[in-house]
Amino acid sequence: MVSKAPGRMPPFPLPFTTVDVVIFTVLDDALQVLLVQRPDTPKEPHPGKWALPGGFVDIDRDADLIACARRKLREKTAVESPYLEQLGSWGSRSRDPRGWSATHVYFALVAADHLVIEKGANAADVAWFKVDEMLKRPRLAFDHAQILQAAAERLRSKVEYTSLPAFLLSEPFTLPQLQRTYEIVLGRPVDKSGFRTRMLAADFLVEDGYADGSSKRPAMGYRLRDRQEPVTFPRTFSPRGAE
Amino acid sequence: MVSKAPGRMPPFPLPFTTVDVVIFTVLDDALQVLLVQRPDTPKEPHPGKWALPGGFVDIDRDADLIACARRKLREKTAVESPYLEQLGSWGSRSRDPRGWSATHVYFALVAADHLVIEKGANAADVAWFKVDEMLKRPRLAFDHAQILQAAAERLRSKVEYTSLPAFLLSEPFTLPQLQRTYEIVLGRPVDKSGFRTRMLAADFLVEDGYADGSSKRPAMGYRLRDRQEPVTFPRTFSPRGAE
DNA sequence: ATAATAGTGTCTTTCAGACACTATTCC
DNA sequence: GGAATAGTGTCTGAAAGACACTATTAT
Structure with a gap:
């Protein structure tokens, strides 16, 4: 039995709470991000400016933060379980002109092919950049450039030692396709032989x-053995530039 | 000139916003965490229970989230710049009985020696565990066990390939001390010769x-060349168990 | 002298990087 | 057959792991 909302309407002002989602894909041989x-x-x-998809947490609809992120994602793209x-998270007095606000940021990896972009009622316009x-x-808009930069850095650094790029492809995919995805995200070529050895040794692919x-x-x-968790490789890609 | 708080008092209820800090140190040959x-x-x-230091964001005092975290840290320990x-971040309808709340969690590494713990007015009791x-x-209290576990996992995993343990020691420290710190956090012995080669090759220590x-x-x-940023090693520690 | 700790040298194995090679399809 | 792409084999150099060795202090 829920008591009559005790503690609601607290004696001090609250920051706004939002969730934003950085949705990546690989399209036209480039890493792209979805903006609205x-x-x-x-x-x-910030009228008319492009921004990351996101918005206020709805305490009635969203059970928790990730559910809110999934809702934002579903509203813009018709993706099942990316x-x-x-x-x-980013929070400060100045990042939103409406007042102190904090945003919880998630990043999503989706396959571009067969992807439907919802141009719904509210979403004026949605596009890949x-x-x-x-x-x-x-x-x-807002501090989203900074957030996008952090997301890209995180993705690129994790790609060095994880199987994350596999989530940017639709299944089944081939090893040459996967290698190209790595090369696009990393922005540099990768040796074919070594790449294949590594991928197969990691044992996360199923024929x-x-x-x-x-x-x-x-x-x-190939398909992924586990569609939820990426695999971590024991070593980084090419210690090129380690010096 | 600040306008008359436009947008304050929005037409929908807001979640609570808090900041919690997981403060680690190495004491008595063990990794320890500060609880209040x-x-x-x-x-x-959760009366009487132990919890991570933290609390509500104060939109008047805290310019941004990390400033709030620093304030929480300063209130419990007299640490300058750890x-x-x-x-x-963790946020959901159910994690706090007072209502929908989201907490932004930071983790801090401090040196145990010469550390003063403030037993201030408000803080009933503070101790290392x-x-x-x-x-x-x-x-x-709350979901802090889950948060502590995530923090410990993050720390332990980063210790495999970064210089983070150096922040758990007061300067100057010796290489044997640093090695012991690595071993304590990792929970396993580390080869002396390889350890020294690695540390010195990374070039982040100054005699x-x-x-x-x-x-x-x-x-x-030794002292740290840069007291702000840890160094990332090109390879993980011992691929023991990589199989 | 001995114990204890700091610090170095060396051998071996492993593995990434490079690159040449073979295999299978389309034209 | 030739071009294009998929996939394999092999050599080499660099670095991690293991471990034995030397160096410097206290007692």
């Missing part, structure tokens, strides 16, 4: 017998 | 000419 355009009414902060990881260009000329049709020679198709 | 005992009045949640890193025992028999007095043979003393 803010409404163009002057009552809203890879979703907490990135961190190349991460590199966004980082060079940051024109995002799907399938053969790819879009190439000269068919390749083995 | 909650007031024993039945009006407060290593402080964001761990993550061994992390391993706390994880075995979790009796913490302090000093000699330690408490041992048979004096050892070289």
Whole structure:
């Protein structure tokens, strides 16, 4: 039995609580991020600017933070269960003109193909943007440029020693496809032989017998053994630049 | 000029926003965490239980989240500028009986020696607890056992490939001391020769000419070149168990 | 001299990086 | 057969792990 909301309406002012989601994909040989355009009414902060999908936590609808993140993600993309990881939180007096606010940021990895983008009632506009260009000329609302940079750094650094890029592909995928995904995210070529040895040794892929049709020679198709957790490799990719 | 708090008192209820700090040290050959005992009045949640130091964000005093974390840390320990890193955030309808709440968690590494613990007005009691025992028999308030576990996991995993343990020692320290700290946190012995090669190759230590007095043979003393950022090693410690 | 700790040298094994090679398909 | 892509084999150099050794102090 729930008591009559004791403690609601506290004797001190509360910060706003929001959740934002950095949704990555690989499209057109580039790492891209999903952004939404803010409404163009002057009552809203940063009208017309592009921003990360997100918004206020709804204490009636959202049981917890990750549920809220999943809701935001579902509202923009029709993705079932993507890879979703907490990135961190940003909170300060000045980041939102409406007052002290704190946002909890998640980052998601989704496969671009077969992905439906919802252009729903509220979402004025939704589109993919190349991460590199966004980082060079940051024109995002709030502190979202900073958040995007942190997300890209986290992703790129984890790609050095985890299987995260596999979540950017739809299953089944081939090893050459996976290698290309690594190369796109890392921004540098990777040796084929070493790459294959590593991937297969990590034992996180399951053969799907399938053969790819879009190439000269068919390749083995693979699925992830565990669609929830990425695998951590014992070593970093190429200690190139370790010096 | 500040306008008359526009947007304050929004048309929807807000979650509570808190900050908690997981403060680690190495004491008595064990990794320990600082806990505070909650007031024993039945009006407060979890009366008498031990909890992580933390509390509500004060939008008047705290400019941002990390400033709030530093304030919480300063209120319990008289530490100047310890290593402080964001761990993550936990938020849900049920984690606090007073209502929907989200906490932003930081973790701090401090040197135990010369550390003053403030037993201030408000803080009923403050004490160090061994992390391993706390994880075995979790009796913490709120979801703090879960948070402590996440913090310990993060620390232990980062210790495999970073210089974090150096922040658990007061300067200057010797390489044998640093090695012992690694061994305590990792819970396993580390080879001396390899350890020294690694530490010196990483080039994050500066000789302090000093000699330690408490041992048979004096050892070289070192300080950190950069007291803010830890160093990342190119490889993980011992791929023991990588299989 | 001996014990205890600090610090170094060396051998071996492992593995990433590089690159050449074979295999299978389409044209 | 040739081009293009998938997949394998092999050599080499660098570095981690293991462990024996030397060095410097206190007693």
